[in-house]
Amino acid sequence: MTQPLILVVEDDPDLRELMTVSLANSGYRTVEAADGDSALERFHAHAPHLVLLDIALGPHSIDGLEVCRRIRRHSDVPVAFLTTHADPVDQIVGFSSGADDYVTKPVNHRLLLARIAAILRRVNGSGRTSDPTELTAEGIELDLVARTVRVKGTPVDLTRIQFDLLVPLVEEPRRVVTREQLVERVWGQWYGTDHHLDVHLSRLRQRIVEAGGPRVAHAVRGVGYRLTS
Template sequence: MQQSYEPERPAPARVLVVDDDPTVAEVVAGYLDRAGYAVDRAADGPAALTRAAAHRPDLVVLDLMLPGMDGLEVCRRMRESGPVPVIMLTARGDEDDRILGLEVGADDYVTKPFSPRELVLRVESVLRRSRPTTARPASAPLAAAGLSVDPAARRATKNGAELALTLREFDLLAFFLRHPGRAYGREDLMREVWGWDFGDLSTVTVHVRRLRGKVEDDPARPRLIQTVWGVGYRFEPGGE
């Protein structure tokens, strides 16, 4: 009798939910669990770092306002041991806090109160772009103006030196290198790089500023990623 073997299923992505509000944490964890993710929970910064060290998550949903060690510090410390996508939870209206979250490298943020379904969609979007798949083969390496991007290896360099880029910074740089000389609005970049038709456009502004800080010789006077007034941004390999 011939035995049939089912193909081995890939392990579910592990998501660490960090929030000191047990109700919020329970709701978020429940939705993510039903969406097929393996979910860990932590109620404060030290517990989150301990959980992350024991079982490295594929993504972290991280509340900004935590007791003792805030979400910004947790994000910084987690990133010290390697890249990990982070979605920051922030209070509605705290624009400065949201920008701070993006500045320390959060890949996305969701404002409270939020729709758990929307959060699951954001998690799926971030994970989809952070994990190469056979359905979306990586493109060939790109190079211009001393910059080199290898999408398959998720590696970027400037004049041969490794660039420490977050997930979105990497995708944004790769997009610019693929489309030199063409101006894109922030809405275009959000749709093409983030894959969203909605969202706060300051997300794009902050990521462009951070990327300039890593690829420009003088970020205060950018020559590669230029501002096109009234439109958005253009990548100019010639730096004119």
């Protein structure tokens, strides 16, 4: 089996080398980039399974947030920020740009490898052949195989996280899904703070409403979320 390919985007050459050696020793293939433009070029050229992305990429480069936004225009490949920007506001902005994970430096490399493995498991290990392949509720149509969404017949582009949040809500539209159940379905045991879930749900609502659909992820106080009110 071909080992996952990870794109490492880091402007510090010593840290970039340390990360690629650590990943290679753990069985991953790697491709490197030192700035935003080369990151996007290598992303499209090599089609990595995951992107490890610094935010600050030097004074003459677009930053990692913009790199992530541009990747999200065309792909739902997992993106994990690895950065010194530790403020909660920075983390919210990072997740809002489309990131799947946000790790602050300095980081224990064993922990980083565990986070990478968890992301790749979530992406590659979901779904059973006996499960339904399409879901419909409140004018929202999900194709679970193609991972596409239509609202009243209109295609809607969602990020991987937004799609994965919508699935359990549409599966049982009358049932309340707890925050913990949503987190477990989408992120596993770790996802950050409550703000991260709120940001992704807010973006999901915005996409669905803009397409003419209902206001999804209706909050039921003290319990969780239902598809609509």
